[in-house]
Amino acid sequence: MDKGRLIARINWPGTTVLVFGGLAWEAAVRSGLLEYEYLPAPSAIALGWGELAKEGILGSDIAHTLISVAIGWAAAMVLGIPLGFLLGLSATARRYCLASIEVLRPMPGVAFAPVGLLLFGFSLKTEMVVTILPVLWPVLVNTMGGITGIHQRLYDVGRTFRLSRKDTILSIILPAAMPPIVVGARISLGLALVLAVVAEMVGNPEGLGYGIVREQQALQPDRMFAYIVTVGFIGIVLNAGMLAVAEALLPTSRQLRGEP
Amino acid sequence: MEVGFFFWPYNRALVENLADRADRCGYDMIGIADTRKEAVCVGFKGGMVAQKSKLSRSLAGLIAGVVCIAAEFTAPVTAAKLTPVRAAYIPVVSWLPAWVAKEKGIFEANGLDVTLSVTQNLSVLPATLGRQFDFAPSTPPDLIKAVLAGIDVVAVAGQGIETKDNPSTHLIVRKDSAITGMQDLKGKVIAAPTLGAIIHVSVLHGLKKNGIDPNSIRAVEVPFPNMPDQLKAGNVDAVEALEPFAGQLLAAGNRSLGDPLLSVSDEVLYTFWISESKWATDNHAVIEAWIASLNQAKQFMDANPEEARAILAKYTKLPEAVVQKIPFVTYRFSLDPRDFAVWVNVLKDLGQITRSVDENSLVVKLK
Amino acid sequence: MRYTRAWQQYLKLSVAALPPARGLLPLVVLLGAWQLLQSGKSPYFPPPSDWWNGLMLLSKSGRLYPALSATTITLLLGLVLAAAVGTGVGLFIGVFPRLSRAIGPLLEFLRAIPPPAIIPVAILFLGYDERMKLTVVVLAAIWPILLNTSSAAERVHPLLLDVARSFRLSAVDRMRLIILPSVVPAILLGIRVALPVTIVVTLLVEILTSIEGIGALMIGAQRNFQSSQVYGLLVLIGLFGLLVNNIFAVFEAILLRRWPPKIQSENF
Numbered sequence: 001m002d003k004g005r006l007i008a009r010i011n012w013p014g015t016t017v018l019v020f021g022g023l024a025w026e027a028a029v030r031s032g033l034l035e036y037e038y039l040p041a042p043s044a045i046a047l048g049w050g051e052l053a054k055e056g057i058l059g060s061d062i063a064h065t066l067i068s069v070a071i072g073w074a075a076a077m078v079l080g081i082p083l084g085f086l087l088g089l090s091a092t093a094r095r096y097c098l099a100s101i102e103v104l105r106p107m108p109g110v111a112f113a114p115v116g117l118l119l120f121g122f123s124l125k126t127e128m129v130v131t132i133l134p135v136l137w138p139v140l141v142n143t144m145g146g147i148t149g150i151h152q153r154l155y156d157v158g159r160t161f162r163l164s165r166k167d168t169i170l171s172i173i174l175p176a177a178m179p180p181i182v183v184g185a186r187i188s189l190g191l192a193l194v195l196a197v198v199a200e201m202v203g204n205p206e207g208l209g210y211g212i213v214r215e216q217q218a219l220q221p222d223r224m225f226a227y228i229v230t231v232g233f234i235g236i237v238l239n240a241g242m243l244a245v246a247e248a249l250l251p252t253s254r255q256l257r258g259e260p
Numbered sequence: 261m262e263v264g265f266f267f268w269p270y271n272r273a274l275v276e277n278l279a280d281r282a283d284r285c286g287y288d289m290i291g292i293a294d295t296r297k298e299a300v301c302v303g304f305k306g307g308m309v310a311q312k313s314k315l316s317r318s319l320a321g322l323i324a325g326v327v328c329i330a331a332e333f334t335a336p337v338t339a340a341k342l343t344p345v346r347a348a349y350i351p352v353v354s355w356l357p358a359w360v361a362k363e364k365g366i367f368e369a370n371g372l373d374v375t376l377s378v379t380q381n382l383s384v385l386p387a388t389l390g391r392q393f394d395f396a397p398s399t400p401p402d403l404i405k406a407v408l409a410g411i412d413v414v415a416v417a418g419q420g421i422e423t424k425d426n427p428s429t430h431l432i433v434r435k436d437s438a439i440t441g442m443q444d445l446k447g448k449v450i451a452a453p454t455l456g457a458i459i460h461v462s463v464l465h466g467l468k469k470n471g472i473d474p475n476s477i478r479a480v481e482v483p484f485p486n487m488p489d490q491l492k493a494g495n496v497d498a499v500e501a502l503e504p505f506a507g508q509l510l511a512a513g514n515r516s517l518g519d520p521l522l523s524v525s526d527e528v529l530y531t532f533w534i535s536e537s538k539w540a541t542d543n544h545a546v547i548e549a550w551i552a553s554l555n556q557a558k559q560f561m562d563a564n565p566e567e568a569r570a571i572l573a574k575y576t577k578l579p580e581a582v583v584q585k586i587p588f589v590t591y592r593f594s595l596d597p598r599d600f601a602v603w604v605n606v607l608k609d610l611g612q613i614t615r616s617v618d619e620n621s622l623v624v625k626l627k
Numbered sequence: 628m629r630y631t632r633a634w635q636q637y638l639k640l641s642v643a644a645l646p647p648a649r650g651l652l653p654l655v656v657l658l659g660a661w662q663l664l665q666s667g668k669s670p671y672f673p674p675p676s677d678w679w680n681g682l683m684l685l686s687k688s689g690r691l692y693p694a695l696s697a698t699t700i701t702l703l704l705g706l707v708l709a710a711a712v713g714t715g716v717g718l719f720i721g722v723f724p725r726l727s728r729a730i731g732p733l734l735e736f737l738r739a740i741p742p743p744a745i746i747p748v749a750i751l752f753l754g755y756d757e758r759m760k761l762t763v764v765v766l767a768a769i770w771p772i773l774l775n776t777s778s779a780a781e782r783v784h785p786l787l788l789d790v791a792r793s794f795r796l797s798a799v800d801r802m803r804l805i806i807l808p809s810v811v812p813a814i815l816l817g818i819r820v821a822l823p824v825t826i827v828v829t830l831l832v833e834i835l836t837s838i839e840g841i842g843a844l845m846i847g848a849q850r851n852f853q854s855s856q857v858y859g860l861l862v863l864i865g866l867f868g869l870l871v872n873n874i875f876a877v878f879e880a881i882l883l884r885r886w887p888p889k890i891q892s893e894n895f
Contacts (some may be wrong), residue, residue, distance in 0.1 A: 013729035021733060038489050038751055065268050099650025099869060106826035106868030107861060108842070110834055114849055114857075118671050121392035122377065134827065194741035199830070201743050205379055213380055214745060216485050217351065218577040219504075228744045234738020236732070383850040387671065409852035410670040449755070455837050456850040480755040481837040486747060495754030612851075 040222040045229060048222035057211070062230065064207035068124060068196040069189070069238070072131035076188050081181065084143025088177070094144070101137070109134040109195045113203040122204050130199035135192045142184025146177035157204050182246045189238050197231055208234075280379045294387060342373035343546055347395040347533075348385055349376055349577045353503055354420045354428075354531045354589050355397060359575045360568055361557035370549040370556075378575075382457070386413050390536035394543075395550065398534040399458040400603035401612070408617055412537045414498045414624045415600070417551045420531040420589040427519035428530075428589050430506040431466075433498045434491055442470040442517060448497035451482035451490055456612075458530065459500045461521060465606050466523030469474050474610065488512065504578060504586045511585075524606055529599035530589075540624040561588065597623045628890050643875050644880035654865075673855040677864060681848075681855035692842060698718075698840040701829050702759065702871070705764035709821060713772030714764065714814050718806065720773075721780020734773075740767050742767050742828050743835055750836070760840075767828040772817035779813030780806060812886065815879050822875060826868050 008098045022042045029041035040048075052058040086094050109130040116129030154176055200209025208231050214222035345367075349355045358376065361367045367374040377393070379385065385396040386406040398406075398415070406413055422428060431450075433439045439448070445467060452460035464474040482490055484505040490496045491514065500520060501509055510516060521528050533550070539549060561568040565588075573583040600619040605615045658675045665674040673681075685691045720727040742763055753759035791801040833842025841860055848856035868873055 013725070014732035017729050017733050018736070038486055038747065040293040088836060095647045095649060096652050097650055098646035099648060100652070100654045101650075101655060102646060102869045102872045103651065103865035105276075105872075106821040106830075106864055108827045108830045108834065108864075111845060111857070111861060114384055114387065114854075115671070121388050122379065137823070150541055187745060190739065193739070197741045198743050202381065202835075203384075209743075210380075214351075214577070216483060216747070217380065219508075219579060219582060220577075221485070224747075231744060232736045232740045236735050239735060239739065383852075386852070405851050409854075410668060411852055451755075453851065455847060464708060479837075482750075482755070483747075489751055490754070493751075493754065495750075495756075 004129040023160065038221045040225055044150040044222040045225045048220065048224075049226035049229065052211075052223055056079050058226075058230065061206070061208050061211045061227075062234070064124075065193075065196050065200065065209070065231075066234070068127045068131065068199070068207060069192045071124070072096040072128055072135050072196060073185075073189050075128070075132055077185060079132075080139030080184070080188070081143050081205055083156070084140045084181075084184075085147065087140070087144040088147025089173075094148075097143065101140070104133065105137050107133065110198050110202055113199060116199075117203055122206070124155070124204065124206075126204045127196055127207075130203060131192055131195040134195055135188045138187040138191060139181075139184040142180045146180030146184075147173060150176045150178070178249070182242075182249065186242045186246070189242055190235060193231070193235055193238060272415045311342050326623070340497075342368065343371060343549075344376045345372050345395065345546060345550070346393050347374055347376055348379050348388070348393045348397065349575075350380065350397055351378055351381065353572060353576070353586050356572055356575075356588065357419070357554045357557040357561065357569065357591060357593075359571050360561055361553045363571050364557070364560055364573075366556045366560070370553045372549050372553065374547065386411050388536065389413055389534065390539055394539060394546075395533045395535055397531060399531055400529055400600055401456065401458050401461045401607055402621060403532075403534055404600070404604055404607055404613065404617060405456070406621055407622060408613055408615060413534045414537045414540050415532050415625045416535045416540050417438055417533040417554065418529070418545045418593045418595045419533060419554075419591065421527060421531045422519065423522040423527045423590050424519075424522060426587065426588065426590045427435055427522065428506070429500065429502045429519055429521055430510070430516040430520060431463060431498055431520050432491070432501055432506065432509045432514050432516050434494075435515050437497065437515070439497065439517070442466050442523075443472060445498060446472050446476050447478075449480060449495070451487055451496040451499040452479050453481070453484055453500065453502075455479055455481055455514045459502065461606065461610065461612070462520040462524050463500055464610050466520050468610065469523055503589075504582050507585055507587075508582065525602055528602065529595075532595060535624070537624075544624075547624065551593050554591075558591050597625045636884075640880040640884055641877040644876040646876075651888075662744065670852065671854055673858065675858075677855035678859035681853060681857075682859035682863065685688075685844065685856055685859070690855075694839060694841050694844045695867075698829055698833065698842070699867075701760055701764060701840065702825055704770055705761055705825050705829065706818065706821070708761065708765045709768040709825065710772055710814070710818055713769045713817065713821075714776050714810075716769075717773040717776025717814075717817075718780050718802070718810065720777040721783075722802075722806070724781060727777065737766070738770050739880040742831055746832060746835055755836065755838060757838075760829070760836075760838055763832050764825060764828050768821045771820040771824065772814060775813045775817030775820070776810055779810045808886075812883060815883065819875060822872055823868060826864070826871070830864065880889045 012191070026041050028041060029039065049058070087097060112133065113130050116126035120126045120129065148172060154172050155168075158172045163171065196207070197209035197212070200207040201213050204210070205214075208227055211227040212224055212231075215221075215227060279292075292571070349359065358374075362374055362376055379443075382397060382399065382402055385398065386394070386402070389396055390412075391591040395416070397419070398413075403413065403415055420428075431442070439445060450463065452463070454460065460479065467474050469478065480496065482496065482499065482595055484501060487496075487499040487501055487505060488509055491499050491509070498517065499509070506516075521530065534545075569583055569586075572586065573580060576583070578586075600622045603618055604613075604619060608616065662670075662676060665672060668677070682691070720730075736834045745766060746759075747765055749759045749763050753762060787805050787809060788801075791805045796804065829840065830842035830845070832838065833840035834846045837843045837846060841864060843861045845857055848860065850852075
């Protein structure tokens with residue numbers, strides 16, 4: 001691939017906006033417009049980030065949070081997709097479960113932090129207790145919605161070809177439901193990151209969330225913001241990664257890009 | 261010539277594996293010796309002992325044996341009698357003696373092998389005792405509420421007290437504020453670190469003492485580092501701060517309305533250690549060793565303040581300039597149940613607890 | 628042809644839109660099992676009967692209703708604001724896709740930052756009051772609505788846009804008559820998804836800052852080691868979420884009862 005195409009693929013307008021925003025922030029802090037002890041300039045944040053990277057704690061913190069995210073998300077997928085299938089395919093199951101799901105959905109994961117701490121102390125498992133329930137719902141609801149949303153005509157096609165149950169599931173249901181499932185997985189991934197960070201801020205003192213709290217208490221706002229920025233970047237990377245996987249699996253990218 | 265020493269406690273088989281590995285790494289003379297507690301494998305490489313002769317091996321073995329026996333004699337107590345203890349701490353100056361005791365080997369000298377873990381949040385700790393921790397930090401309101409809720413914890417060793425001569429918490433207002441004392445706080449917004457915590461409880465008590473209804477103020481939770489900005493921006497009228505944040509706020513020109521803890525009493529119990537009741541009953545010796553270590557650590561701190569500050573910097577990770585100015589808290593490591601009775605009355609008076617609790621049940625009986 | 632009143636029609640639509648009440652059975656069974664297994668008093672896992680007592684205690688002390696109303700107000704205002712801003716920005720992005728490329732990375736970045744990290748920054752600029760709470764809630768709840776709206780606006784069927792061109796509609800009219808009606812179902816779906824997010828983030832802000840609300844009550848109870856109150860409040864939150872969801876489902880069903888079916892431009 002030649003350099004021209006590579007340059008064309010970079011999002012120039014987007015990058016410009018980001019850079020411009022950063023410069024505006026820097027100017028605001030330096031000119032005294034934004035004078036807060038707790039809001040450092042981007043240059044200070046960059047320096048703080050460099051310090052953290054050099055000391056090596058940034059690397060281990062990122063690793064810890066990523067492991068937490070991976071386990072929580074994987075558990076949600078392993079639990080959510082089969083349950084979503086069950087609920088999607090069986091109207092009876094839906095009748096007996098939907099209301100309960102709606103009751104459980106608004107519960108903030110952070111409310112389970114003390115329970116997790118009680119059972120597992122300061123460990124990764126506590127983060128799991130906080131992460132699992134909220135992360136489960138997008139996958140489950142989207143899978144269920146994806147299956148119930150399959151157009152009747154597709155089932156008719158399956159019947160015309162006299163497909164067996166297994167073939168129906170493999171050739172008709174699965175491909176048709178894939179886009180919403182993938183979107184659900186994408187939302188869950190972002191949510192898993194948020195919850196892992198929250199769990200680390202109020203529960204298990206390890207990882208990026210704890211880094212934020214620790215640097216805040218140690219009166220180092222530039223390092224604290226460096227952690228926040230890191231979390232933001234990891235979110236972008238995870239999201240982009242998921243989108244790339246989705247495009248590789250199913251080239252109907254337009255449907256996936258914007259849906260919830 | 262290079263010498264490799266490989267120490268390994270208790271397991272000779274492992275040492276022999278190490279010996280094989282040393283052999284493969286090119287160490288020539290390899291000797292193994294072990295006693296009941298320690299095993300030593302010694303390897304020499306290069307120089308005049310380049311040949312793997314039988315004589316050189318025996319020589320290495322002899323040296324290993326000598327090292328082993330020497331090791332056993334120089335530290336017989338530590339090898340045999342260290343009790344593992346897990347303690348939590350909060351990275352605030354109040355808990356400095358524990359860090360000093362660990363860094364200077366005082367715990368080990370008293371027979372304790374202490375692992376310290378950091379945490380930011382006091383209120384979750386009672387649940388972790390007996391599972392993850394043996395000792396945890398606490399304050400009187402925290403302990404009283406936990407015991408009343410049925411959690412089986414007890415105070416085992418003192419830590420900090422607040423006295424008139426050495427106040428460490430302050431109720432701070434802006435220097436141009438119209439507020440001159442607690443009586444002016446009616447209807448104002450006060451920033452507290454945590455709403456149920458000891459500082460806020462004492463502020464509420466102080467308000468009541470000055471004739472103000474505690475419900476007339478609006479309290480918000482602000483982490484200490486955010487307090488200067490919030491005060492400056494006028495979002496809050498007063499902040500409750502402890503060191504080093506209080507020192508910074510005062511240095512920036514803000515005014516102190518006084519130490520809220522002293523409204524409870526001129527000399528009041530502030531921080532202490534708690535443990536699970538059952539563990540405490542079974543482990544009096546450990547608790548006594550803990551208290552002795554803390555006392556010795558305090559003596560060290562009095563004699564070597566500079567080194568103590570270095571340890572403070574290491575554990576709180578605060579900037580150097582801030583660490584230099586933090587005043588040390590007044591420490592007292594013994595506990596008196598009557599100090600708790602004061603707090604029980606304060607909490608009852610504020611309506612934060614509905615039942616009473618016998619203060620003697622709050623403190624472990626060591627005698 | 629039998630003449631049915633409007634409200635009878637609405638009622639039928641509403642009932643059809645609600646999840647059946649027997650869906651609560653799994654939770655009821657769970658609670659029942661907990662009640663049976665947990666006989667005595669436990670400081671950390673009290674039986675459900677204790678939860679009721681805890682809640683009663685809270686309501687008697689007069690703190691439950693103010694907290695509930697504070698949370699509800701934040702929730703409703705947050706939803707309305709998120710819907711308004713999300714729809715506006717979403718339409719803008721959908722209609723001008725080049726703009727979306729420009730602010731895309733910035734939006735992605737903001738979306739990735741977890742609310743607890745936004746809170747200290749929001750507090751700096753807005754202090755400790757309702758405005759800060761609303762800002763954080765809106766910032767978190769806006770995304771499903773925005774993404775849904777922008778994607779639907781992007782995918783308005785070209786046929787409809789041709790109709791707009793044929794009739795030489797002005798930009799405003801095109802927005803009002805063609806784009807908006809196509810997009811309304813997607814907006815409603817976005818709001819539906821944003822509902823639990825709004826509740827969770829409202830509670831999260833209250834938990835982390837102790838600003839008045841159910842979340843503040845919950846964290847206060849936790850710190851006082853009153854687990855029965857915490858669990859009672861959790862049940863309250865769950866039922867509250869169910870209620871809000873049901874109200875919205877009814878609203879959606881009534882609004883969309885005569886909406887034209889969506890022209891599917893792509894494979895089903």
